[in-house]
Amino acid sequence: MMRRLLRLLLLLVLALSVLVAGAIYLAIDGTALVARQATFTPAHIERARWLLARNDPRYMRAGVLRTVVVSQEDLDLTANYLANRYARGASQIVLQEGRATVRASVALPPNPLGGFINLDVALRETATLPRVERFQIGSLRLPAFLCNWLLDWGLSRMQASANYAAAADVVKQVRSRGGFLSVLFEWNDAVPGQLRAALVDEDDQVRWRVYQEKLVELASQPDGWRVVPLDQLLVPLLALASDRARTGDVMAENRAALIVLAFYVNGKGLAALVPKAQEWPKAQRHIVTLNGRTDFTLHFSISAALAATAGSPLSDAVGLYKELDDARGGSGFSFNDIAADRAGTRLGEWLVEGRGSADRARRALARGLGEQDLMPDVRDLPEFLTEAEFKRRFGGVGQPAYQAMVADIERRIAALSIYR
Numbered sequence: 462m463m464r465r466l467l468r469l470l471l472l473l474v475l476a477l478s479v480l481v482a483g484a485i486y487l488a489i490d491g492t493a494l495v496a497r498q499a500t501f502t503p504a505h506i507e508r509a510r511w512l513l514a515r516n517d518p519r520y521m522r523a524g525v526l527r528t529v530v531v532s533q534e535d536l537d538l539t540a541n542y543l544a545n546r547y548a549r550g551a552s553q554i555v556l557q558e559g560r561a562t563v564r565a566s567v568a569l570p571p572n573p574l575g576g577f578i579n580l581d582v583a584l585r586e587t588a589t590l591p592r593v594e595r596f597q598i599g600s601l602r603l604p605a606f607l608c609n610w611l612l613d614w615g616l617s618r619m620q621a622s623a624n625y626a627a628a629a630d631v632v633k634q635v636r637s638r639g640g641f642l643s644v645l646f647e648w649n650d651a652v653p654g655q656l657r658a659a660l661v662d663e664d665d666q667v668r669w670r671v672y673q674e675k676l677v678e679l680a681s682q683p684d685g686w687r688v689v690p691l692d693q694l695l696v697p698l699l700a701l702a703s704d705r706a707r708t709g710d711v712m713a714e715n716r717a718a719l720i721v722l723a724f725y726v727n728g729k730g731l732a733a734l735v736p737k738a739q740e741w742p743k744a745q746r747h748i749v750t751l752n753g754r755t756d757f758t759l760h761f762s763i764s765a766a767l768a769a770t771a772g773s774p775l776s777d778a779v780g781l782y783k784e785l786d787d788a789r790g791g792s793g794f795s796f797n798d799i800a801a802d803r804a805g806t807r808l809g810e811w812l813v814e815g816r817g818s819a820d821r822a823r824r825a826l827a828r829g830l831g832e833q834d835l836m837p838d839v840r841d842l843p844e845f846l847t848e849a850e851f852k853r854r855f856g857g858v859g860q861p862a863y864q865a866m867v868a869d870i871e872r873r874i875a876a877l878s879i880y881r
Contacts, residue, residue, distance in 0.1 A: 485574070487598075487601035488578060488598040488601050489572075490578070490579050490599045491575040491577070492577065493551065493568075493576075493577045494566045494577070494580075494581065495551040496551055496566065497553070498541075499541040499542035499551075508532075522648065523649055525647070527646055527648065528644065528645050529644050530641050531642050531643075531644075532640060532642075533554065533555070533641065533642070536642055537552075537555075540565075544566075548565075548567045549567070549568040550565060550566045550568050552566075553565070557637060558637065559585065559586040559636075559637060559638075560594075560637060561583075561591070562581075562582070563580070563581075563582045563584070564581050565579070566579050579598070579599055580596075582596050582597070583595035586636055586637060590632065592609050593605050596608045630649065631647060631648065631649060632645070633646060633647055664713075665713065666735055666738075669720065669721055669731060671701070671717070672717050672722075673731060673738070673741050673742065673744070674741075674742060675697065676698065676722070677742045677743070677745075679693070679744075680745040687748060688747065688748045688749075688750060689747045689749055690749075690832055691750065691751045691758050691761065692835065695718075695835070696826065696830050698718040698721065698722055699715070699718055699812075699822055699830075702714040702717070703826060712812075715812035715813055715822070716766075716769045716812075719762070719808075719809060720769075720770065722766075723762040723763050723765065725749075726758050726759060727759060728746075751835070752836055752838075752839075756798060757801040760802045760805060761802070761836060762805060763805065764801070764803070764804075764809065765805035765806065767806070767809065768808075768809030769809035769810070769813045793844065793845035793846045793847055793850075794846040794847075794851045795842075796839070796843050796844060796866050796870065797839035797840070797842040799870060800836065800837065800870045800873070801839075803870055803871065803874055804837070804877075807880070834877055834878050835879070836874075836877075837876065838873075839873070842870070
């Protein structure tokens with residue numbers, strides 16, 4: 462009897478193994494279902510800013526129903542950017558009347574079965590949240606009822622969680638009409654704190670606090686700084702990252718240093734991302750400059766943090782949008798501000814290029830790292846251009862004269878000693 466039970470158990474394990482292996486084989490494809498890049502333009506960034514301004518949580522009243530409407534173009538671009546950045550893949554969203562189709566391809570590490578996981582999902586509108594009509598992974602098609610049961614189970618778990626309950630109940634209805642997705646939601650004041658807490662994992666929060674405490678120490682120097690060059694804060698933070706990276710994750714340490722510095726420079730404070738940071742030590746405020754200018758510091762530090770965490774396409778687009786916005790009525794379009802954006806982006810990329818970045822940073826710190834190593838001299842570049850003058854002299858973004866200026870900026874950055 463015992464032998465029979467053991468044989469049965471062995472057969473069940475073998476059958477389950479065969480089923481799992483078969484499912485994996487069917488789920489993996491040799492070619493990508495979707496292959497496309499994501500490119501942000503200033504128009505995309507402007508629409509995103511407008512959408513966020515209209516739905517700024519700081520001005521929402523709890524319990525009031527609101528509707529946010531997003532075009533297929535913007536929704537598709539954002540999803541594809543996230544797939545490009547975080548999954549080494551691509552995605553495509555198509556909105557129809559009462560329905561939506563989501564296709565995505567995720568690149569896999571080298572293996573004998575294939576190079577991609579392809580998803581093909583069809584969603585159907587209901588009176589509340591969408592339901593799954595089709596869910597296919599590679600050649601494997603899952604039953605719609607199973608997918609919907611899993612969605613219901615996941616939602617119920619979120620609703621029962623102290624960390625996600627408020628966020629789980631925000632969305633009331635999702636509709637697709639005329640190429641636009643409309644989301645009816647009811648705001649809850651507890652949502653921002655819950656989402657921010659989930660955005661940064663515990664390990665990163667611990668890292669951020671280490672660099673925040675170092676920044677507090679640096680900003681409390683007895684000589685009573687009022688104006689401080691950026692390198693006097695950046696270099697000690699990178700030195701700390703280099704020391705910690707000997708036994709830890711070099712890229713995570715460098716990211717943490719850049720993020721803490723960026724949020725200090727822009728005056729927002731880390732509590733904008735991590736609610737716990739409200740209780741951390743506060744660094745004394747100083748005027749931070751790069752090549753003698755405060756605007757360069759903002760461009761440089763924010764672009765460096767964006768490049769280290771989210772990749773350069775978004776960093777480039779944010780920096781470019783800022784300059785076009787200035788040209789419409791602010792200080793004007795400045796190629797030297799673009800240079801500060803690009804120099805910050807290059808540093809952020811350089812510091813997270815892999816394990817070798819720790820050795821490169823260590824050697825640069827040993828040689829002595831100053832402002833002249835972070836950003837080239839750009840005093841001769843055109844700045845404070847009105848929109849009309851910018852178009853007259855350079856033809857607009859992407860035109861040959863504009864591209865020549867950008868290429869010159871890139872050459873100057875590449876020539877910095879830190880990258881040679």
